Amino acid sequence: MKRHLISAADLSRDDAVLILDTAEEMARVADRPIKKLPTLRGRTVVNLFFEDSTRTRISFEAAAKRLSADVINFSAKGSSVSKGESLKDTALTLEAMGADAVVIRHHDSGAPHRLATSGWIGGSVVNAGDGTHEHPTQALLDAFTMRRRLVGPDAGIGRDLAGRRITIVGDILHSRVARSNVHLLNTLGAEVTLVAPPTLVPIGVETWPCEVSYDLDAVLPKSDAVMMLRVQRERMNAAFFPTEREYARRYGLDGDRMARMPEDAIVMHPGPMNRGMEITAEVADSDRCTAVEQVANGVSTRMAVLYLLLGGSEPAVAPQNNARTEENK
C-alpha cells in the first residue's frame, strides 16, 4: 500500500484484495457486542470537508472511531475557510495539530492530490471525493458489496471480481464514483460497461478500460450488477437531456427493466437516490437493491483503508478470545 489513497488507479490487484479482505475482518467486528478495536488508539484522523456530505463524513467518522482513533471534523462552512483561508494554510494548521491522516472531500478535482504532493502535510491523505475526479473508497465499498453478494463473504476472501459483468448507468461525465469504479473494477478483473446518454459520456472515454453503450435495455440481460448513479436534475438546464421524464424513461431503472436482469444480479446505488428519476421506488426497496448494505459496508471498508494506511503490519483484529482476555485484565 502507498502512503495515500488518492485514486483507485493507485491500487494494485493485491492491494485492492487486501483491503477487501481486511474489510471482511472489520465487518465481523461490527457483529460483536463491542464494535471497537484499539488499533489506532492515539492516532488523529481529520475529516476535512470542503463540500457538504453527511453520509461520507459520518462513515469515515464511524470507521475511525471504531478503530479508537481521535477524530476531528473540519467542515468549510463556518470555519476559517469561509473567511477566505487557502487550502495550504488550512493544511499547515492541521499539520501543526498533528494529524496522522487527513480525509479530504473537496469540490475541486485534484485537491487531494495537491494536498498529498505539495509538502504541506506529512500525514496520509485519503480522498473522500474530489470534484468530478475520483472517490476511491466508494469504489472499494462497491467492490466489497459486489464480492459479498456475487461471490460470498467467506468464499470471496482472497478473490477478485474476475469475469463479473458490471454496468454503471447515469451521469458518467460528472461522476467521481464512475471514474474510481472503472479503475478499480478493471484492476479486479471485472468487465465494465458504462451506459448514459451521449451528452453525459466524457470526450476521451475511448481510452478507458470499459465498454460504452447508449442502450440500457440491451445491456441489462448481460449484467451481474447494475450501478445506478445519481443524476442531478439541474443537468437538464444545461441541455444534457431534455426533461427529467425523458431521462427516467430512457435511462431509469424500473421494475420491468429489473426483470430483464439475470436472476442473481444486484442493483447498486451510491446514494443519495433520486427516487423516480434514475431509480423507481419499486427497485430501490427491492431485495436486489444493495443501497443500504453499501452504507454499512462503507464503514468496514473505510476502517480497512484507515487501518492499512496508518496501522502498519500489526494484525487488525485480534482473535476474539484474546480480546476478551484483554478486556478482563
Next chain:
Amino acid sequence: MPKILIRGAKLLGGEPQDVLVDGETIAAVGTGLSAEGATVVEADGKILLPGLVDLHTHLREPGREDSETVLTGTRAAASGGYTAVFAMANTFPVADTAGVVEQVWRLGKESGYCDVQPIGAVTVGLEGKKLAELGAMHDSAAAVKVFSDDGKCVDDAVIMRRALEYVKAFDGVVAQHAQEPRLTEGAQMNEGVVSAELGLGGWPAVAEESIIARDVLLAEHVGSRVHICHLSTAGSVEIVRWAKSRGIDVTAEVTPHHLLLTDELVRSYNPVYKVNPPLRTERDVMALREALADGTIDIVATDHAPHPHEDKDCEWGAAAMGMVGLETALSVVQHTMVETGLLDWAGVAERMSFRPAGIGRLSGHGRPIAPGEPANLTLVDSAYRGVVDPAGFASRSRNTPYEGIELPGRVTHTFLRGRATVVDGKLA
C-alpha cells in the same frame, strides 16, 4: 552617447561580422571595423538578432502591481532580448480609454528598459457589448494600433464585425482571443483523454476553431485584417492556412509554451500548467511547430502572464490561468524550432521581431541590422545550456512551467536604441 563595436557576431546566424553603433543608430556593418573610440563587445560567434518584439504581454499595471509593473515587466522583457512589448488591455481599470493607454505608455517611457506600446480594449470594460473609443486611443499619445479584449473573446459577431471595420480608418487591427464562451463554461484544461480521466472541465478545440473560422470570414467580408492571439490547436492551423490561401488578411501568433508543453503535464494537478488557451496534445504541438515554420503562423508571442505566488500555490480549480514567458521565450524557440531544424536564425528574427513589429505597425523596431537603422539589437549565446531558475527572473512573478528544465541559449546583450539594457546576461 559613446560608440559600441559588436565584434564578430553572426548576423541572423550568418557569417561573423562587426556592427558599429553610434549613438542611437547602427553606423556600419562589415568586417574588421575600427574599434577606435568605441566600447567593444566581443560577440565571439554569438548570434545577433534585431531587438525582439512581443505582440502579447501582460504588464499588469495599473491594478495588479503585486504580480508585475511596467518597470519589472520591461526589465523581464529586456532580459529576454526584447526591445518592444505590446501591453494587453486587461488591467484594472481596463485600458479602454485614452487616459489609461496614455498612462501605460508614459510608464513605459519612464522605465527605459524597452518600448511599451499599449493595446486598447475593443469593448468597454472587456464586456463585449459596446465598442470602446478606439479612435480616441489611436489619436492619443499612445497611438494605439492594436485592439484586443484578450482574456475574453469578442464573441458577439456584430460587435466583432464593426470593430474589424472601424479600425480600418487608422490602419488598426483587432487581435482576437478566440474562445467561444458557452463552449468553455467552467473550462479548466484541454478537453480530451486527460481531462476525462482527471475530471477537470474541458476546453474543447472547437471553441477556438469556430471563432477563428467565423472571424476570418468576417475579415474577408469587410476587407479588414484580423490577428489571432495564441493559436493553440491543429484545427486552428488548418483554418488559418485555408484563409491565407484564399487571400484573407489574417495573421496569427503562437506562444512558446504551446510549442513545447502538452496537457499530459496537467496530470500533476500543478497549477503552474494552468493557462488559457490550455496546453493541448502532442499532435497539436507538432502542427503548431510546422505552421510556424511554414509561415501559416506568423509570429511567436509570449502571452507573458504574471501571477502572484498564492494564485498558483493552491488547488487547480482555485488557481489563476497564465505563465510568465518573456525571459524564456527565445530559449524555448531555439529548443523547439532551431534545434529541430525547423527554423534558422533568420526565421527566428522574422517571427520574433520583423513580423510582430509589422503587424503592430510599430516603427523603429523589427528593422534590418543595417547602417542608418535604429540600434535595437539582441545578442544571443546559442551554445549556452542552462537550467531555468525562476529565482533569477527580473519579472516580479515566478509562475514559469520551465523551472528546473534545461533549455538552450541565453541573451547576453540587449541594446535599446544604442543603449545597453542587458550586459553579459545582467540588466544594465
